[in-house]
Amino acid sequence: MINFVLKTKPMTSDIVYLSNLRTRCTHIQSNNQIETDAPIDNNGSGNLFSPTDLVATALASCMITVMGIKANQMGISFKDVSASVVKKMAANPRRISSVSVVLTIGDIWNDREREIMENTAKSCPVSKSLSPDLEQHLSFCYK
Numbered sequence: 001m002i003n004f005v006l007k008t009k010p011m012t013s014d015i016v017y018l019s020n021l022r023t024r025c026t027h028i029q030s031n032n033q034i035e036t037d038a039p040i041d042n043n044g045s046g047n048l049f050s051p052t053d054l055v056a057t058a059l060a061s062c063m064i065t066v067m068g069i070k071a072n073q074m075g076i077s078f079k080d081v082s083a084s085v086v087k088k089m090a091a092n093p094r095r096i097s098s099v100s101v102v103l104t105i106g107d108i109w110n111d112r113e114r115e116i117m118e119n120t121a122k123s124c125p126v127s128k129s130l131s132p133d134l135e136q137h138l139s140f141c142y143k
Helices: 001-010 050-074 111-122 127-128
Strands: 013-019 024-025 033-037 083-088 096-104 135-142
Touching: 001 013, 001 050, 001 111, 033 050, 050 127, 111 135
Parallel strands: 096 135
Antiparallel strands: 013 024, 024 033, 083 096
């Protein structure tokens, strides 16, 4: 199955185990790299993003990305947007149990623009790809 996938689709990334529960992940198209580390509560040093940190972070990043796309399409101001993420783990089985995302918006949007942008964030591809068992909490903070 892996050989079939690799032959029919361009690879997205390449991951190599370094040592001491660390990996190096290379984005094939850009050659950008990130390294991961196991978290302190799971035998690692916690000095880098853990794989589960990346999942939680990807959720917020995806929300901001699709909001940016929608803002560009509609001519909505999109210059002052950030997110804070809190990930919680469960023990049995070990998994992400919840991700809370607070999107902080400094741009001035009217009620219609807020509704469009909030709905866009809620329907991002990462959000729709995660298990329904994962609690996703999203809030918007307008400056």
